[in-house]
Amino acid sequence: MKYASITDRLADLGGAKWKVHFEARKLRAEGRKIIELTIGEPDVPTPDRLIDAATAALQQGRTGYSNGRGEAGLLHALTARYGQRRGRKFTPQQFLCLPGTQTVLYLLFAALTEAGDEVLVADPMYATYEGVIRASGATMVPVRLLPENGFRLQAADVAAKITPRSRVLFLNSPHNPSGAVLGRDDIAALGALARQHDLWIVSDEVYEDLVFPGVAFHSPLDFPELADRTIAAASISKSHAAPGFRSGWCVGPEEFIARALPLAETMLFGNQPFLADATAAALAAPSDVAPGMAARFQHRAQMLHQRLNGVAGLRVTLPQAGMFALIDVTASGQSGEAFAMALLRAKGVAVMPGESFGPGLAGWLRVSLTRPDEDIAAAAEAIATFAQEQVPA
Structure with missing residues (x-):
């Protein structure tokens, strides 16, 4: 066979x-x-208020089919959250809701890469990254992180690995497994490379809310000049102690989201409304x-x-x-x-x-x-x- x-x-x-x-x-x-x-x-x-929100949604009959983009309440909550945190305007058309960050990343690489393309990613990396990259047919190009640099990705090291086949710069900050956090200058230098070589930036930000006291989080979404090439992924699994909810999303340019939507709909035509309501409740206030x-x-x-x-x-x-x-x-x-x-x-x-x-x-x-x-x-x-x-x- x-x-x-x-x-x-x-x-x-x-x-x-x-x-x-x-x-x-x-x-x-x-x-x-x-x-x-x-x-x-x-x-x-998982906090009681999320359990209560999910339970109330179930009791209210929020168990039917959803649409492929995401429930209106959750899209509104995401738009407000990112507008407040990134200091610029976002629209509901910039988001797709999927079951967890892992599913989001599979979608992103399927939508952005194919056989012959290369994805630049930090080494070490989370254990499933190679799989979501290889699944599309793309080739993973590891860029070594060094302890003496605090395990922070260096623009010069990335530049040395760029070829005409490079398509995506894959960032993860805060980083798993090292716990390193990219500084604003780090991201600016990496973003300049992405612009110079016309690379997409995929940014896994699932640990954003778990930065330690005294540490500042920065995202490529903070930079308006990177807005047309950055797609960030996150979920409530870590930030709200809700890994079993499998509730994640991506945020990016409206054009990308529109092109990725049919692909997302072939994977899962809309996630569960009662979980979307609980996620909206989670994002409406700082994590407990x-x-x-x-x-x-x-x-x-x-x-x-x-x-x-x-x-x-x-x-x-x-x-x-x-x-x-x-x-x-x-x-x-x-x-x-x-x-x-x-x-x-x-x-x-x-x-x-x-x-x-x-x-x-x-x-x-x-x-x-x-x-x-x-x-x-x-x-x-x-x-x-x-x-x-x-x-x-």
Whole structure:
């Protein structure tokens, strides 16, 4: 039997990256005590006001078909939110509502790229980025992020990778897995490159509300001169502790949205009205939970840094946002995957190997900060002990 080429392009991009996570779940099911620091799920339940809004919408019969663009109330809430935050006017015609950021990104690359095109993306990157790029037939062109630059994408490094086939500059700030946040000057320099080479800018901004105290968030949407080439994606999964709602959106030029709408309608002809109503309620006011999460995640990153940085050659980078911290374990002489799997089996601590996020993070670990302080402290002690045991006698 014959299969479409997309199945070959994506064949090695599925669950293999989550091997340590799945092994941890298996061990826990067998009765082993595991501190799971692999995935980035909010550490608080979805706020009552979102549950109440969704419940009220269900009770009011908001269970019918929607339109392909999004419910009017949600489009109005998005227009108001982006106008207030970006300091310029937006219209409802600049938005598409879809079930989560992952679906949005699949749509964007399907609408912007095809076989022969290239997408410039930071390395390391979120584990599914390669898949949403490859799905369209485009080629991913990784641009290395360096710890000495704070894992912030540098315009000069991007410029060195641009070719006549380059079509999209894919940004992620705040960045997963590093927690780095691009500064205004960083974005201005990257935007100048995009204009010079006629590149689209796709910006994953799902962690916008989880910047740590004292850190400023900037978006290419802040720059009017980039408005005709920037499409941003986000959702309420992180900011409002509602990952199961699967409610996301993209914002971009009206012409792009009009051209992408038929494609979106072939994927899902309108998302659920009751979830749209809950999302509109979420966006109508500042998040109830994001400030607390950001403060806790920053504190937990500092806990890891204080306990582990310098122990047996470990190096912990302090994030500026998001749900994760990175640990450099190259001094152990092991890959991140080998270290993570051995740590899980020896100490019952599950973390993600850096290799799951690209070759730029080989020999590193990504540690979720979404467990309680006592779990983070216990994990730090276990990692320290394990790392010291790896040092040759």
